Amino acid sequence: MFREKDAETREFLEAAKACVEICKSSGVPLLINDRVDVALACDADGVHVGQSDMPAWEVRRLLGPGKIIGVSCKTPAQAEQAWKDGADYIGCGGVFPTTTKANNPTLGFEGLRTVCLASKLPVVAIGGINAGNAGSVMELGLPNLKGVAVVSALFDRERVAAETRNLRSILMKNAYSRS
Ligand SMILES: Cc1ncc(COP(=O)(O)OP(=O)(O)O)c(N)n1
């Protein structure tokens, strides 16, 4: 996911193009946060939109059937709408308090559980998740909960690659212990 809230469009596009190149060479899909125009211009793999961004059905119309669309959802009604609109997955949170996104109510495990139980789409948990609590989120064993998304757990750290490997190994251990 490429998420940049403050950049000018041209700066955003240039950075997104660079990320697309890196991700393509590693076989990793790249989604662009919010910006359908940028995703189209750099041929990203998809877009993630929030509840006040372009509606997912419109994103689907513009991107076509082959791209990945994610929608942030805090309620069962929003999850149902995302499914009707043709999204591929939903992001649900903040699960824990976070300073990365302002005015973002914390749902806790109960809010996450409510949305996961109602969702017809795979769910990615987000908000305040890190190496210390990612295991406890996945161990909830909620239906449709397929993974976690993090920002500060990696980018507030000096050793981003090492932190990424550590978080990945925690999530992989959890995946094996549930299979
Ligand atoms: C998996 C996932 N969930 C939520 C988001 C954030 O999207 P949004 O609600 O549009 O909030 P902003 O990031 O735009 O502030 C995400 N990128 N991924």
Ligand SMILES: Cc1ncsc1CCOP(=O)(O)O
């Ligand atoms: C974008 C977003 N949407 C819900 S919480 C959040 C921020 C997550 O950031 P962090 O992983 O740093 O808590």
